[in-house]
Amino acid sequence: xxxxxxxxxxxxxxxxxxxxxxxxxxxxxxxxxxxxxxxxxxxxxxxxxxxxxxxxxxxxxxxxxxxxxxxxxxxxxxxxxxxxxxxxxxxxxxxxxxxxxxxxxxxxxxxxxxxxxxxxxxxxxxxxxxxxxxxxxxxxxxxxxxxxxxxxxxxxxxxxxxxxxxxxxxxxxxxxxxxxxxxxxxxxxxxxxxxxxxxxxx
Amino acid sequence: xxxxxxxxxxxxxxxxxxxxxxxxxxxxxxxxxxxxxxxxxxxxxxxxxxxxxxxxxxxxxxxxxxxxxxxxxxxxxxxxxxxxxxxxxxxxxxxxxxxxxxxxxxxxxxxxxxxxxxxxxxxxxxxxxxxxxxxxxxxxxxxxxxxxxxxxxxxxxxxxxxxxxxxxxxxxxxxxxxxxxxxxxxxxxxxxxxxxxxxxxxxxxxxxx
Numbered sequence: 001x002x003x004x005x006x007x008x009x010x011x012x013x014x015x016x017x018x019x020x021x022x023x024x025x026x027x028x029x030x031x032x033x034x035x036x037x038x039x040x041x042x043x044x045x046x047x048x049x050x051x052x053x054x055x056x057x058x059x060x061x062x063x064x065x066x067x068x069x070x071x072x073x074x075x076x077x078x079x080x081x082x083x084x085x086x087x088x089x090x091x092x093x094x095x096x097x098x099x100x101x102x103x104x105x106x107x108x109x110x111x112x113x114x115x116x117x118x119x120x121x122x123x124x125x126x127x128x129x130x131x132x133x134x135x136x137x138x139x140x141x142x143x144x145x146x147x148x149x150x151x152x153x154x155x156x157x158x159x160x161x162x163x164x165x166x167x168x169x170x171x172x173x174x175x176x177x178x179x180x181x182x183x184x185x186x187x188x189x190x191x192x193x194x195x196x197x198x199x200x201x202x
Numbered sequence: 203x204x205x206x207x208x209x210x211x212x213x214x215x216x217x218x219x220x221x222x223x224x225x226x227x228x229x230x231x232x233x234x235x236x237x238x239x240x241x242x243x244x245x246x247x248x249x250x251x252x253x254x255x256x257x258x259x260x261x262x263x264x265x266x267x268x269x270x271x272x273x274x275x276x277x278x279x280x281x282x283x284x285x286x287x288x289x290x291x292x293x294x295x296x297x298x299x300x301x302x303x304x305x306x307x308x309x310x311x312x313x314x315x316x317x318x319x320x321x322x323x324x325x326x327x328x329x330x331x332x333x334x335x336x337x338x339x340x341x342x343x344x345x346x347x348x349x350x351x352x353x354x355x356x357x358x359x360x361x362x363x364x365x366x367x368x369x370x371x372x373x374x375x376x377x378x379x380x381x382x383x384x385x386x387x388x389x390x391x392x393x394x395x396x397x398x399x400x401x402x403x404x405x406x407x408x409x410x411x
Contacts, residue, residue, distance in 0.1 A: 006213070006222040014400075032333050083357055098385070099354065148350045152350075158295045158298050163369065164369075
């Protein structure tokens with residue numbers, strides 16, 4: 001039996017035969033309502049552009065201070081790494097480790113892996129250790145939390161507003177843009193990259 | 203409409219890359235991506251219960267212990283998650299107060315209660331509203347990491363308000379417990395296999411004369 005035209009619903013195990021979709025259509029499971037696949041044709045150029053932009057923005061967001069706090073004549077600027085290092089030196093080092101992973105290392109690795117996978121595919125060949133990179137990408141996705149961090153910055157700005165003078169700096173805008181770029185990248189279905197790689201491998 | 207299920211057709215789908223295979227031919231690993239092939243997530247119910255119970259236990263200290271100590275001119279103030287929300291509300295930022303309340307108190311509690319419901323119904327072989335229960339699972343997966351909000355807020359305030367005796371914010375033990383609750387509930391919902399909701403469904407259908 002040829003199984004290439006089949007698709008199995010991740011959430012309820014129902015089996016369907018793939019059908020060609022019109023632009024903007026999405027195939028959903030009739031049993032549980034999960035999205036099976038969409039016709040959002042895999043646009044390697046767009047994904048690659050997003051990944052390159054995300055990498056540049058990530059570097060900017062980390063290099064520049066997030067915000068500036070002024071209290072009683074003392075001014076303090078904070079970058080993401082200040083936050084991680086100061087938190088690490090406090091009694092709650094665990095928080096620093098979790099923050100460093102979810103706001104810095106996972107997003108960085110995620111974007112680097114996207115670049116590593118997308119660039120060779122765009123040029124028409126499958127990179128070495130493709131499977132390993134794809135597994136890492138899939139597993140990292142839920143643990144990358146840039147968007148939550150951005151909301152956290154907004155909450156702390158408001159909490160401080162009565163006490164000190166707070167102003168947003170370049171780094172915060174960087175993280176805002178990074179949130180949009182990573183969300184857009186995450187919207188692409190990794191399974192379609194597997195299909196593309198399989199086509200190239202043949 | 204009756205849609206065939208992979209386990210009845212002798213098919214198995216790779217969790218990682220979505221490839222559909224015949225169960226007999228490829229015993230252990232996916233030929234395309236080398237991920238282990240499994241019909242269901244291993245020990246789904248046991249793992250999920252263990253993680254969920256640990257999260258439920260830690261939810262108590264996470265809410266009772268202070269997450270922050272604010273030192274301001276010899277005056278020390280201990281704040282828990284709830285008192286932080288109240289303070290935001292009193293200062294007039296009711297919109298952020300609602301966001302923090304939802305992300306830090308409602309979401310973890312809803313996650314724990316709903317996941318327990320999913321586990322209990324899957325375990326007892328309930329045939330009640332399988333479609334809605336699967337949708338509930340998808341909602342839980344989506345909202346999971348937003349509870350990390352308060353952890354980041356504490357880390358930020360600690361760093362920003364660092365003016366010695368004049369004004370200083372220190373983290374309390376509550377924030378570690380809270381962080382553990384968020385990570386544990388995320389792991390618990392990842393270990394749960396929504397296909398278990400549907401397995402009972404077809405067993406019942408088959409048993410019916």
